Amino acid sequence: MADDPQRNFRSAYYEKMGFRGVEEKKSLEILLKDNPLDLEKLSTFSQRFPLPSMYRIHVWKVLLGILPPHSDSHALVGGYRREQYQDIKEALEVMRYINSSTPSTLVYLRMFQLENQVLPRCSEMLPPDEESEDFLAVSRAMEEIVDDPVDCYWLIKCFITQFYTKFGDSVPHLPKSLEHYLSQEEPRLLAHLKSTGALLQLPYSLWFRRCFAGCLPECSLQRVWDKVISGSCKILVFVALEILLSYKIMLLGINRPEGVVNFLSNIPQENTDAIVTKAVELWQKYCGNPVHAVVLQHDGIFSCKQHTDDLTHLVRWRLDSCTSISVLLNSFSSFLMAACTAERSMKRKERLNLSSSSSEQTLSAAVSRVQGACNPSLPYIACRGRSPGQFGGRLLPRLQPLLVRLHGQDVLLLQLPLGGTVAQLDGQRVSP
Numbered sequence: 001m002a003d004d005p006q007r008n009f010r011s012a013y014y015e016k017m018g019f020r021g022v023e024e025k026k027s028l029e030i031l032l033k034d035n036p037l038d039l040e041k042l043s044t045f046s047q048r049f050p051l052p053s054m055y056r057i058h059v060w061k062v063l064l065g066i067l068p069p070h071s072d073s074h075a076l077v078g079g080y081r082r083e084q085y086q087d088i089k090e091a092l093e094v095m096r097y098i099n100s101s102t103p104s105t106l107v108y109l110r111m112f113q114l115e116n117q118v119l120p121r122c123s124e125m126l127p128p129d130e131e132s133e134d135f136l137a138v139s140r141a142m143e144e145i146v147d148d149p150v151d152c153y154w155l156i157k158c159f160i161t162q163f164y165t166k167f168g169d170s171v172p173h174l175p176k177s178l179e180h181y182l183s184q185e186e187p188r189l190l191a192h193l194k195s196t197g198a199l200l201q202l203p204y205s206l207w208f209r210r211c212f213a214g215c216l217p218e219c220s221l222q223r224v225w226d227k228v229i230s231g232s233c234k235i236l237v238f239v240a241l242e243i244l245l246s247y248k249i250m251l252l253g254i255n256r257p258e259g260v261v262n263f264l265s266n267i268p269q270e271n272t273d274a275i276v277t278k279a280v281e282l283w284q285k286y287c288g289n290p291v292h293a294v295v296l297q298h299d300g301i302f303s304c305k306q307h308t309d310d311l312t313h314l315v316r317w318r319l320d321s322c323t324s325i326s327v328l329l330n331s332f333s334s335f336l337m338a339a340c341t342a343e344r345s346m347k348r349k350e351r352l353n354l355s356s357s358s359s360e361q362t363l364s365a366a367v368s369r370v371q372g373a374c375n376p377s378l379p380y381i382a383c384r385g386r387s388p389g390q391f392g393g394r395l396l397p398r399l400q401p402l403l404v405r406l407h408g409q410d411v412l413l414l415q416l417p418l419g420g421t422v423a424q425l426d427g428q429r430v431s432p
Contacts, residue, residue: 024049028059036069037062046230050223057146057155063229064158066151085150088114097122105139108153115157134209135160141213145222159229163211167233174208177237181286182244189248198257203265207240208233215265220272227283235283242279243267 113119193199227235
């Protein structure tokens with residue numbers, strides 16, 4: 001693809017004319033024709049590019065598990081989802097929790113509580129707690145994005161469930177990440193927020209628990225949710241960071257923490273699209289463009305999920321916190337040596353056979369071992385196999401972070417036990 005000058009010229013021309021989504025839309029349409037759908041590729045696409053509005057809801061439903069990867073089953077499963085929605089709603093009506101005048105967002109909340117077996121007694125109804133308020137905020141925002149109430153409920157439920165399942169442990173640490181990146185971008189503003197006591201009172205719940213629902217208008221919010229649904233909660237940090245940077249002058253003039261919180265909780269709605277665009281750029285600057293993970297199987301076969309002209313692009317996943325990821329680290333210099341020499345052939349081949357003999361010959365290639373903690377700024381390659389530490393019939397040293405160079409870029413090699421999950425997101429916890 002990169003060798004096609006006509007294609008490159010056309011893409012560059014479209015972008016200069018403001019039609020940035022032309023090529024992306026075609027690529028997404030190709031992905032959506034797969035049967036079954038490749039969830040990994042859809043996630044990667046959603047993180048690298050904004051989703052076209054005509055496909056957004058469908059992609060969300062697939063990524064959230066509302067619809068299965070097999071396209072042939074979508075109509076059948078969609079019918080089951082609608083029946084389940086009606087059954088839950090009718091049950092609440094019979095129990096007199098809801099009626100025809102109940103706001104739809106409250107209906108969704110009661111349905112969610114019933115499905116999760118936390119529905120309170122009618123006699124014990126209290127004002128919504130913090131978790132319920134978060135749910136209602138997300139519900140109000142989703143209602144503005146989705147017209148069909150059935151789709152709306154399932155998207156709300158699965159979005160919130162996925163968010164807290166995947167990122168529940170990471171959310172409390174997001175304010176600290178925001179402070180770190182703010183110190184890199186605007187230390188003067190950080191010092192001001194600390195001195196006034198506003199830093200500890202920023203609207204973190206609005207930003208990180210509600211994913212900016214109620215803060216950003218829906219036209220901007222859905223672009224942020226594209227990234228969250230496809231697997232990155234770190235985008236929330238950079239949206240918050242860009243809000244602080246965009247209103248830096250205003251914030252520097254406010255000396256009372258209540259004033260800072262009040263302003264940030266009700267930011268002007270005019271330039272939020274620009275804020276989200278710049279936030280995505282910051283996210284890519286610090287975290288890199290996520291692409292498909294490279295998986296090296298211990299049976300001597302290297303599998304590549306994506307055609308590419310430069311192998312370097314395949315290893316740009318970044319690791320934010322090694323302490324939250326349970327991994328075994330091994331020496332796979334043989335993979336790098338073979339992959340570098342076979343880079344061009346990978347354009348036409350999805351699988352590259354690595355024999356045990358070649359791995360033995362290249363295993364002695366010069367490498368630099370990194371002892372102790374891993375460097376969080378390094379990209380990595382995740383590997384998974386039958387028996388940790390074994391490759392090509394040879395037992396390799398364990399628990400040793402391996403630092404190698406690929407095309408002039410430092411790359412960290414990790415290994416996951418069989419059945420582990422490849423870390424595809426910044427800060428995502430991986431449980432082997």
